[in-house]
Amino acid sequence: AISVIGPAAAATINSGCPQDLSLDVFPVGAASRTILGKAEIVLLRTATDAFRVECWRSFSDYVFTFLSEAAGDAAA
Template sequence: MSEAPLYSAAGDTEAVLAAPGLRVSRTRPLARFAFRGDPAAAGKAGAAFGASLPMTPLAANRVSARAALWLGPDEWLLLAADETAAAIAVGMATALADAPHALVDVSERNVALLVEGEGAERLLNTQVFLDLDPAAFPVGMATRTLFAKAEIILWRLGDEAFAVECWRSFAPYIEGLLVEGARGL
């Protein structure tokens, strides 16, 4: 993984939660796309996007300030911090002109929360019922799952760092449950 930032905390807002060994913060906006296509289209999409689309379940591929997260056999979430969504869409449309696919800009639909610190796993496990031990959910793994009753995409960024991608309308609900969960830790 390159050290160029993909997710970074929004500078003009305070953390959702800051406690010893734990921090939850909203990130700066990203360009986000839902991509669907067969393996041939995925190959072209990855080349045009600048980060190949992983073909392995639960995998993510990050190259500099771009990432592709596997969500299903023909579905990926594409994230980019370094360009506008419009520029990415134009480049990918050109590369995929002859390939059946679907590319939908979801930049305004989604937001991301960074959950970081030594208590990140325990805090997430207050509402996410997956084994988040590094042996079961290693760095780089990404999956679509539930956070209480909200659908999220959970991506382990580091030993003690996770990104929680969610619909913008669910973010206050998730943030509230994270704050409540931290009280019980």
Template structure:
């Protein structure tokens, strides 16, 4: 799952150097994506799934993925939908057509959020420097997604591999989160 998503959706931003490159952990900013916030009641799931081209997840803390898109369950009536940046108009039109007059909320939040890939043997340890949830593989398995806090910043965390995570944060917080991760990684250098 991780390799496919990294190569299509969460590809490292080619214009950026790694934020952190240690033997046991690395942090890379990702290229821009089309991000849509979708809200709707259970009656709209079939239409929204058809319009998006991927079944929206209904299980808490889960994600559904396809070759060029992903959908994250964020709450009982809330999802974050991702597609390649150049597919924004096409994705919005597909959802609007499928949903028609059905009550829902669909908002382009592409410029609100950014993402980082945190990978390596010490990725979970590094993220736990600011995230107060158990990130052991048994407690937070591959595929699990949640909203949480990194120190004081709201983030969305998705495990895409045993030692690989996507951290989504609002653009105004991404440098704060990255800076604290880099600072915490100094302990790894000293060890």
């Protein structure tokens, strides 16, 4: 699993995921199967500004790189 934590966590994930991550729609404890870029993922909200991203092992490098680049863009 990949943890995405911080004030830009939702923006980082939304750079490649169509899931509505507003707290009203996707509260703490929510989970969903969705996509991130070209990979199917399971997304869990573990805190207000923290998410857990799970994917098939064969997609893990792709998903990690995607999120790393998106985090840089979200921080800029």
